[in-house]
Amino acid sequence: MNESTSHAPIQPAPVQWKRKDLLDIESLSPEEIRLVLDTAESLKDVGRRMIKKVPALRGKTVVNLFIEPSTRTRTSFELSAKRMSADVINFTAEASSLKKGETLKDTVRNLEALNTDIVVIRHSAAGAPHFIARVLEASVVNAGDGAHEHPTQALLDALTIRENKGRIEGLNVTILGDILYSRVARSNIWTLTKLGAHVTLCGPTTLVPREFARMGCYITHNIEEAIRSADVINLLRIQHERQRKTMFPGTAEYANLFGLTPARFRLTKPDVLIMHPGPINRGVEIASELADCERSVILDQVNNGLAVRMAVLYLVSGHGAATQTLTA
Amino acid sequence: MPKPKVILDAKAIKAALGRMARAMVTAAKKEDFVLVGIQRTGVFLAQRLAKLLGEKSGRNVQVGTLDIAMHRDDLHDKLMPPVYPTSIPFDVTGKTVVLVDDVLFSGRTIRAALGALTDLGRPRKVELAVLVDRGHRELPIQPDFVGKTVRTQPEDHVEMRLVEDGGADEVLLFKNREKASS
Secondary structure: OOHHHHOOOOOOOOOOOOOOOEOOOOOOOHHHHHHHHHHHHHHHHHHHOOOOOOOOOOOOEEEEEEOOOOOHHHHHHHHHHHHOOOEEEEEEOOOOHHHHOOOHHHHHHHHHHOOOOEEEEEEOOOOHHHHHHHHOOOEEEEEEEOOOEOHHHHHHHHHHHHHHHOOOOOOEEEEEOOOOOOHHHHHHHHHHHHOOOEEEEEOOOOOOOHHHHHHOOEEEOOHHHHHHOOOEEEEOOOOHHHOOHHHOOOHHHHHHHHOEOHHHHOOOOOOOEEEOOOOOOEOOOEOHHHHOOOOEOHHHHHHHHHHHHHHHHHHHOOOOOOOOOOOO | OOOOEEEEOHHHHHHHHHHHHHHHHHHHOOOOOEEEEEOOHHHHHHHHHHHHHHHHHOOOOOEEEEOOHHHOOOHHHOOOOOOOOOEOOOOOOOOEEEEEEEEEOOOHHHHHHHHHHHOOOOOOEEEEEEEEEOOOOOOOOOOOEEEEEOOOOOOOEEEEEOHHHOOOOEEEEEOOHHHHHO
């Protein structure tokens, strides 16, 4: 062995996060997705300590700009930012000047004038985070834009799967329910296919259009087929707020045709994981007793949401230093 | 890239760790202590030290791992460094904790480690063990156990590689690393 090979770097340098924003999963590489998951896994420990706080984002200001109502995602982002020692302000649709006729661009420019470092945005319009990311120097994190993407939800789902199954590659993941109107489904499909899982989509024909096959998914409208070989079943809530009446069979009929009932649960693999991004409609997409069964990891998802959002806030706040490297 | 100089080879690393383990036992007398390795290389060194302490001195020493990324003082002007797990399977409160790291330079990593450690509890005493002390401190931090003291220039780069990371055991000195790369 010659001198140069014996002193060659042992491992390739770990991937570094160079993006200003987290806007979607579609544009991320598998390595970037894994970096977020690894970072989140390391940060989980913070929540188990007596002092549930680290100083990494001390002095940073995070604004939660929630133009569309949300409690759990906003709370999760707020607590994550606080655990990283950032200062947090919440702007909601009701309280914001958008009600008074201000444009989104002016609203976010006002936020930037407050020396905001990170804007977490939820908006009913797909692409709103991308728009403000172009306007702002501050980092932008998409907390859900219309029916487009909800990247942190997909990342926390992936972390929950990886934690429970030890891997994602090669797993059969079935996403069941309202795919058409679901940003969670879109972000999940991107994440899972990039990480090598086999994704099956199932639901009423009106809510699971054939076009999704182009994203690399298998599509079926037969729930028994969809759940039988699944390692993971991710149940999505019916997005009544985005539905047109004609596209949805009605709650009772939906439960009957596509709900995860005890009888259907008996067809699943013994080690299947049951997931749901919440809020659950007990008795509709899932039977009440199954939501609480030992195969359900719904509350693990909530807990992992904190670690994933801490990781994302941490990683995006390193932008603007793309050419710099760390010293020992 | 300039050719690096080998400061410590595998044999020298083994001998240095042996000396450090003996010094720890002597210093601790009959008292118990725990090792906390700083991610990443410090973790492997702490595990090796614990093994040596078990084999040579019959001491059963617990090992934890500590990541200091969250506590760095230079996060504002850098891409975010990777975060590795902090896993301390015991309560540090009341214990003598020996922090273990590969190379001691400015002392800023150790300052961060002290912050990270005290968030986890209140040790009775904290000591520092490093395989290489290369000097040029920027903070009032000194090691209690040193494998080898090396004279370096501030612009040099000292790097430790270990079998656990997929290489050969060696500590390398790169001359004028910053000048060469800029």
